Amino acid sequence: MTETTTRPIEPSEEKSEDGPPALPECGDSIDSTIFEQILEMDDEEEREFSRSIVYGFFEQAVATFKKMDDGLASGDLSQLSSLGHFLKGSSATLGLTKVKDSCEKIQHYGAKKDDTGTRDEPSDDVCLRRIRDALALVREEYNEVEKVLKRFYDSQPQPSQN
Amino acid sequence: MLEDPAYEQIVRWGDNGDSFVVLENEKFTKAILPKHFKHSNFASFVRQLNKYDFHKVRQNNEENGQSPYGPGAWEFKHPEFQINNKDSLDNIRRKAPASRKPPPVSEEAIQIQQMDLVNVQLNATQQQLQVLQDRYNDLSSHNSAMLQELISVHKRLLNHESVMHQVMAFLSSVDTQIRDQRRHSRVNGTHIFDQSHSHDASAAGMSPQNFSPSDDRQASPLQHAQKLLEDSFTAEEHLEQINELYRQMNGAVSSPPSEQGGRSGVVPMSQAVQPRSTTATNSTIYPRMNGEYQESVYPAGHTNGIDPTTYAEQYPSIPFPIPTTGDLETADSRRQYPTEGRKKSVAVDPGWVRAPQILLVEDDPTCRRIGGKFLYSFKCAIDTAFDGLEAVDKINGGSKYDLILMDIIMPNLDGVSACRTIRNYDSTPIIAMTSNIRNDDINMYFHNGMNDVLPKPFTKEGLLNLLEKHLGHLKEQKTATQTKSPAGSWHSPNQLAGVSPPGAPLADESYVNTMRGHPPHTIDGYPHRRTASEMSGADETVSETSKRQRVYAQPYGNAVVGPMRVPAG
Numbered sequence: 246m247t248e249t250t251t252r253p254i255e256p257s258e259e260k261s262e263d264g265p266p267a268l269p270e271c272g273d274s275i276d277s278t279i280f281e282q283i284l285e286m287d288d289e290e291e292r293e294f295s296r297s298i299v300y301g302f303f304e305q306a307v308a309t310f311k312k313m314d315d316g317l318a319s320g321d322l323s324q325l326s327s328l329g330h331f332l333k334g335s336s337a338t339l340g341l342t343k344v345k346d347s348c349e350k351i352q353h354y355g356a357k358k359d360d361t362g363t364r365d366e367p368s369d370d371v372c373l374r375r376i377r378d379a380l381a382l383v384r385e386e387y388n389e390v391e392k393v394l395k396r397f398y399d400s401q402p403q404p405s406q407n
Numbered sequence: 408m409l410e411d412p413a414y415e416q417i418v419r420w421g422d423n424g425d426s427f428v429v430l431e432n433e434k435f436t437k438a439i440l441p442k443h444f445k446h447s448n449f450a451s452f453v454r455q456l457n458k459y460d461f462h463k464v465r466q467n468n469e470e471n472g473q474s475p476y477g478p479g480a481w482e483f484k485h486p487e488f489q490i491n492n493k494d495s496l497d498n499i500r501r502k503a504p505a506s507r508k509p510p511p512v513s514e515e516a517i518q519i520q521q522m523d524l525v526n527v528q529l530n531a532t533q534q535q536l537q538v539l540q541d542r543y544n545d546l547s548s549h550n551s552a553m554l555q556e557l558i559s560v561h562k563r564l565l566n567h568e569s570v571m572h573q574v575m576a577f578l579s580s581v582d583t584q585i586r587d588q589r590r591h592s593r594v595n596g597t598h599i600f601d602q603s604h605s606h607d608a609s610a611a612g613m614s615p616q617n618f619s620p621s622d623d624r625q626a627s628p629l630q631h632a633q634k635l636l637e638d639s640f641t642a643e644e645h646l647e648q649i650n651e652l653y654r655q656m657n658g659a660v661s662s663p664p665s666e667q668g669g670r671s672g673v674v675p676m677s678q679a680v681q682p683r684s685t686t687a688t689n690s691t692i693y694p695r696m697n698g699e700y701q702e703s704v705y706p707a708g709h710t711n712g713i714d715p716t717t718y719a720e721q722y723p724s725i726p727f728p729i730p731t732t733g734d735l736e737t738a739d740s741r742r743q744y745p746t747e748g749r750k751k752s753v754a755v756d757p758g759w760v761r762a763p764q765i766l767l768v769e770d771d772p773t774c775r776r777i778g779g780k781f782l783y784s785f786k787c788a789i790d791t792a793f794d795g796l797e798a799v800d801k802i803n804g805g806s807k808y809d810l811i812l813m814d815i816i817m818p819n820l821d822g823v824s825a826c827r828t829i830r831n832y833d834s835t836p837i838i839a840m841t842s843n844i845r846n847d848d849i850n851m852y853f854h855n856g857m858n859d860v861l862p863k864p865f866t867k868e869g870l871l872n873l874l875e876k877h878l879g880h881l882k883e884q885k886t887a888t889q890t891k892s893p894a895g896s897w898h899s900p901n902q903l904a905g906v907s908p909p910g911a912p913l914a915d916e917s918y919v920n921t922m923r924g925h926p927p928h929t930i931d932g933y934p935h936r937r938t939a940s941e942m943s944g945a946d947e948t949v950s951e952t953s954k955r956q957r958v959y960a961q962p963y964g965n966a967v968v969g970p971m972r973v974p975a976g
Contacts, residue, residue, distance in 0.1 A: 282866055
């Protein structure tokens with residue numbers, strides 16, 4: 246029977262196989278292990294499935310940022326918290342680590358906690374200010390991964406769209 | 408004053424010296440009162456007298472109704488007011504009206520306050536009562552709904568049970584038939600014969616311990632019914648195996664079955680080569696499944712049966728879901744089956760007896776799609792719900808699932824509440840899918856009826872492990888082979904759940920296994936058991952394996968019991 250190796254294989258090594266093409270360098274913005282398993286779900290060369298997921302996430306993220314702006318304007322902390330949680334879930338699923346972490350902070354701030362979610366922060370103003378900062382940051386982080394991912398998908402064979 | 412003769416006509420001592428008499432009201436008021444008081448009001452003077460306990464001597468006490476001092480005269484008396492006894496005057500005191508009056512006033516105020524207080528309390532109590540009443544109404548309606556549900560479930564179970572009995576009866580009749588056939592063919596196929604030998608040996612060693620534990624757990628009718636169901640599932644697996652065996656034997660002896668070739672595309676020759684490792688894995692995987700079964704599947708419905716502490720040791724590994732396992736395996740699979748490497752993702756087949764019905768409850772479209780895709784790749788039938796409310800509705804609507812994957816934080820109705828609600832009338836295993844995986848969170852999930860936790864972001868491996876853990880009863884034995892593949896899988900951090908390396912190996916090996924893995928099992932009706940050392944990459948896995956067996960001891964004991972089945976058809 247085909248012998249399997251017991252040697253641990255690094256994700257990067259895996260990429261060099263005939264597996265998913267290596268993602269562009271993106272440091273710790275993207276957890277390649279998680280993202281790769283989504284790529285694995287793609288059929289053949291056309292990355293239709295993951296592409297639609299990722300682009301769906303783009304739309305979702307942009308819409309969520311917009312809602313966060315609204316929430317900041319109206320000072321609706323609980324709304325901001327749930328938006329943070331919402332985007333945290335999907336970014337985590339895609340392995341977008343940085344975006345996920347920032348969303349988590351927004352979730353905590355919105356819940357009137359500190360950034361780790363362990364201590365209470367009684368001041369609404371402080372929370373809102375922190376969210377404003379975190380939102381600016383997460384937008385940057387998002388733009389970064391969006392660029393990387395779009396470049397990645399542009400480099401892939403285009404799907405026969407359907 | 409009273410003795411002043413100048414006033415004799417106006418005011419003087421009474422005749423008995425024990426009273427004084429005001430003879431002329433008007434003069435007294437105008438001439439005398441202003442000298443001694445700040446006012447010149449006779450009525451006030453009288454009032455003052457009254458306060459000092461002087462009392463007017465009533466006129467009608469007199470016989471003729473006339474005052475001895477003349478009409479219009481006022482006579483006042485006081486016990487201590489006597490003409491020759493000035494000492495006793497000290498005893499004439501104001502009656503402390505001031506002190507007497509205030510008390511009544513403050514008492515009243517206190518009473519009012521008390522009344523207010525009581526009223527407030529009464530209101531509060533009434534409100535509480537109202538709340539309780541509402542709650543009671545809710546609960547009672549809930550309860551009746553639960554009862555109905557319970558009754559219908561009970562009926563369904565009874566039906567299942569009777570069906571199962573019939574199936575079992577049929578199967579055992581078929582079994583005897585098959586045994587005859589097998590015995591017959593064993594003589595013909597040499598390698599099969601060998602396998603059966605080794606199989607016999609290992610079966611003898613392994614099976615007893617498998618049986619005994621499984622016999623222990625028939626406490627309630629529900630469990631009994633579930634066991635019956637499980638029996639039937641496993642029985643089906645055996646049927647499947649027997650079918651394969653049958654075909655295989657036919658292939659070895661006479662002509663290769665066309666169905667087999669078409670289905671898997673694997674050449675029968677390989678069968679002789681691989682049975683060992685295949686069966687080896689079986690031995691390790693079975694125990695695990697059973698153990699899990701006891702822990703998680705049966706407790707379903709008896710939520711109190713879930714002991715969070717049993718999961719405690721798993722917690723540490725939860726946060727690290729996607730270890731290298733996946734990488735290892737997928738990488739391996741790519742190497743081994745380059746051409747199928749891509750397809751694998753779509754074609755992973757954990758080998759369900761039937762497609763498990765999974766309800767995916769998730770409000771986030773990204774998670775939902777990816778989760779759904781993973782499940783799809785595991786050959787599961789998927790239904791989705793946007794939030795807890797929809798999930799509850801689906802369950803209420805009579806939808807039956809083998810497993811529910813439940814997000815925790817969702818709009819409308821969160822996962823924990825949904826779980827608690829569903830638990831009122833349904834025991835489907837519910838897995839919390841969440842990134843909130845602190846210990847107290849997890850304990851809370853378990854306390855509310857969740858059966859397990861799948862940390863987000865979940866991975867394919869994590870998900871598949873979970874499915875196999877909770878849906879072991881839907882699996883065919885052949886799935887076992889998956890475990891054997893990359894030795895690396897044994898090092899997986901999420902060992903707990905960890906069974907099977909999803910991914911390509913499955914697809915490829917599962918068919919292999921379909922053909923060669925089964926024959927041995929079926930021959931004696933026992934799965935072929937081997938020690939871990941026989942597995943590929945066995946050396947370092949031995950300890951792992953034994954651990955597993957300990958943890959998940961005892962599986963398919965009953966499954967193994969009755970292998971019987973007829974060639975499909």
